[in-house]
Amino acid sequence: MNKRKNRDLIKLKGIKKVYHLGQVDVHALRGVDLVVKKGDFIAIMGPSGSGKSTLMHIMGCLDTPTDGTYILDGMEVHNLDEDNLAEIRKKKIGFVFQNFYLLPRVSTEYNVALPMIYNRVPYGERKEKALKLLEKVGLSHRIHHLPSELSGGERQRVAIARALANDPDIIFADEPTGNLDTKMGAEIMEIFKGLHKDGKTIVMVTHERYIAEYAERIIHIKDGKIEDEEEL
């Protein structure tokens, strides 16, 4: 496997996240230190409510930490405002969610093209790219379908194609197989495996051991802290 991965893409130090629920403070993250190198494929596991999604949202610049430092590709991002974070998400990050989160009323092709619209990619170019990506996930025969006309596995493949639209550095996937049966889940994981081979950095949250084993490294998290790391 490709072993040129010495560049630190993500550097987390002492990341904390506190939610204020009325009088109660919920400590979702209690000081996470983590380094993700370029080309890594990491799985995050842990019990429900342990802070996996919260950590992923912060790493994906969807959210900001209450405390701690986050250096993404050499740039401090923990203090950035929403629009700057949006710019980073647009250029560097792709998301895949358990519930797919496709726009329900537009075609497969349009869903894939959407990030390129915000990235001001010209019409012809983004159409071409969308078709190429859909081909890559094996859906070139479904470009005019609405999400409701697709199976769960197909929807997730559309979501993966969309995540790749602006050629991000990192893909974050929050339980990408959580709503899929074993066979479909395996198909999705094969796609991730391919992406990793192509050099994409992938951070994935999962509950399933066999899914996590597609990664190179498993991070175990409990009560908002990293409990254990295992190299595979």
Add this chain to the structure above:
Amino acid sequence: MDRGFLTELIRAAIESIRINKLRAFLTTLGIIIGVTTVIAVVSVIIGVQKKVTDTFSSIGADVIYIQKYPWVMGARRKWWEIRKRKDITFTEYNALKKYSTTIKYIAPEMHSRVSLKRGNKKVEAVEITGTTHILPKINQQYVETGRFLSEDDVRYRKNVCVIGTDVAENLFPEENPVGQYLKIAGNKFLVIGILEKKGNIFGQSMDNVAVIPYTTYQKIFGSRRSITIVALAENKDEAIEEIRWILRHVRKVPEGKPDDFSINTSDALIKQWNELTRSIFLVMIVVASVALIVGGIGIMNIMLVSVTERTREIGIRKAIGAKKKEILVQFLIEAVIVSLGGGIIGILLGFLLAKLSSIFANLPFAMPIWLVLLGFLFSSLVGVFFGFYPAKKAAELNPVEALRYE
């Protein structure tokens, strides 16, 4: 933002409106009513204005009418005092003729409505004017064929008349009336001329008339009634001041008392007309603004619902990199399209309404381009103004919470 991107936002907005067509239409009712009101009322006022301007020019913008009663009641004047005024008579006419230095032309006018006969033909309610040979110089209405009254006609109380085209057509359908005879109140008159056609004013023909020497008029109709003195001057305002001064002397109005006569000009009518239009405009502005505000609140409401319904969508757009401004603009565009749609319907309805009223009220129709643009402007401004808060709300949504929204 570049054009391609904006096109996409507009497409997204139209898509979202299409899904809730009926809801969007109901929301725009207020805007439709508001814009319809503005377009229809302004158009009708412009039409009436045209009509009125024509009328005033036929009255003669510069003609001074000296009469017992005013055309327009001022707020200070009391009608019972005006009723007690002395008649305007030839004493005043002669005094003005003798003393005025500013009046260029002056003529008396006496009026009656009688029927005219010729053989077994008859015209009802013809307006008879008794005057002098000077009148055409003042009211600018000249004869078309034949001649007008002469000084001698007046001096010798001749039974001659100049008739309007209506009278000519009704009594002399086949021949030239000039040189023929007709009967006014049982008296035989020689027709010496036909007046130029004047047409209708406020639905009434101005050509059902006959003009005779005032001396002859007095012989037939007596001279008990108050007369009208018409005058033309180089400088109207100066002349009016002088006329007042002369008349107050002749009529012995004590110092400090108000005039007991009226000097009427089209100015006073124009002023009253302007006051009337101003109050119509005011009512219209109130109605239109209430409707537009109601419409705007409707739009705000539908947009808030839309933002809530599409929280997930907003979250998705943000997750893939949409900035606050981009979300804001998307929802603003949606609000503006909805209200602009209402505006367009309002413009069409207002156009229709104005057209119908112009047909039924026999008024000229006017729909200037600025009025249509005003309709567009108003409706889109309402969209921007009332759409801003919901759009801002959408833009400010937290991405994670928006994604999680069920």
